[in-house]
Amino acid sequence: NAGVTQTPKFQVLKTGQSMTLQCAQDMNHEYMSWYRQDPGMGLRLIHYSVGAGITDQGEVPNGYNVSRSTTEDFPLRLLSAAPSQTSVYFCASSYGEGNEQFFGPGTRLTVL
Amino acid sequence: KQEVTQIPAALSVPEGENLVLNCSFTDSAIYNLQWFRQDPGKGLTSLLLIQSSQREQTSGRLNASLDKSSGRSTLYIAASQPGDSATYLCAPRRATAGRRALTFGSGTRLQVQP
Numbered sequence: 339n340a341g342v343t344q345t346p347k348f349q350v351l352k353t354g355q356s357m358t359l360q361c362a363q364d365m366n367h368e369y370m371s372w373y374r375q376d377p378g379m380g381l382r383l384i385h386y387s388v389g390a391g392i393t394d395q396g397e398v399p400n401g402y403n404v405s406r407s408t409t410e411d412f413p414l415r416l417l418s419a420a421p422s423q424t425s426v427y428f429c430a431s432s433y434g435e436g437n438e439q440f441f442g443p444g445t446r447l448t449v450l
Numbered sequence: 451k452q453e454v455t456q457i458p459a460a461l462s463v464p465e466g467e468n469l470v471l472n473c474s475f476t477d478s479a480i481y482n483l484q485w486f487r488q489d490p491g492k493g494l495t496s497l498l499l500i501q502s503s504q505r506e507q508t509s510g511r512l513n514a515s516l517d518k519s520s521g522r523s524t525l526y527i528a529a530s531q532p533g534d535s536a537t538y539l540c541a542p543r544r545a546t547a548g549r550r551a552l553t554f555g556s557g558t559r560l561q562v563q564p
Contacts, residue, residue: 342493371551380454380554381494381539388548396551428493435550436481436543441494 340364342442344429350448351419359414359445361429369432370412371439374398374425381428387412388435419449452477454555456540462561463530471525471558473540478521480542481550485514485525487536488557494539498525502545530562 345360363370371386373396383396387406401423403415412431416423426446432439453476463469473483482501486494498514500507500523507514513526523540537559541552 373554378556380556381541381552382554383551386551394549430494435548438496438499439484439552440496441486443493 342429342431342440344427344442344445346445347443348446350450351416352450353420355419356415356417357419359416359427359429359447361412361414361442362410363412363429363431363440364410365431365433365440366409367431367433367440368409369435369437369439370406371396371430372402372404372412372414373428373430375428375444376425384414384427386435421449423447424449452542452544452553454540454542454553456538456555456558458558459556460559460561462563464563465530465532467530467562468526468528469530469560471527471538471540471560473523473525473555475521475523475540475542475553477542477544478518479545480518481545483514483516483523483540483542484552485512485523486539486541488539489536497538527560530560532562532564535560535562 342363368389372384373381375381385404387393429442430439457472485497500516511528537557539557
């Protein structure tokens with residue numbers, strides 16, 4: 339199993355550009371989530387999904403969109419990047435919402 | 451809103467020491483609690499998951515305890531090694547079905563000196 343994979347590893351955007359961070363898992367996990375990690379603030383939940391076709395907002399959803407068309411994939415879209423979205427983004431998955439969560443290696447995003 | 455505090459923020463010990471990392475949380479209505487380690491520039495690695503009904507969970511040299519009513523968890527590392535150097539994160543999971551998200555502390559940065 340590859341586990342949770344994320345692409346790209348690094349990305350630099352200009353303010354106003356859009357992009358999609360990719361996340362995939364091969365463990366047949368129903369629950370997937372996106373976090374951002376900022377210095378001194380810990381990890382904060384952006385969006386999550388309890389299964390294909392079902393998504394919900396986390397603590398810091400503004401400026402981000404998600405969809406879940408398959409069990410395996412959970413992409414995170416930035417519609418119009420802002421410098422405040424400079425962060426490290428982690429995708430995670432688990433069998434169910436209360437089960438052990440496994441994290442991907444992260445995407446380091448810089449918005450200029 | 452759940453607040454998670456981890457003390458100490460940083461710790462440096464010589465190899466071989468036993469050590470305790472502390473985690474406290476404000477909302478005791480949790481489903482379970484997960485401990486992670488994070489190496490610099492890397493993702494999170496799950497160490498232990500302790501259910502709200504459990505008092506302790508062990509994996510190798512690691513032992514996590516949970517006192518849900520007082521909002522505390524500790525991670526005990528026995529016979530520390532330089533390879534244990536990392537940041538350790540505590541994350542209680544909310545109990546509400548359909549909204550069982552993890553809330554993270556800022557972590558304890560551990561350095562084990564050879």
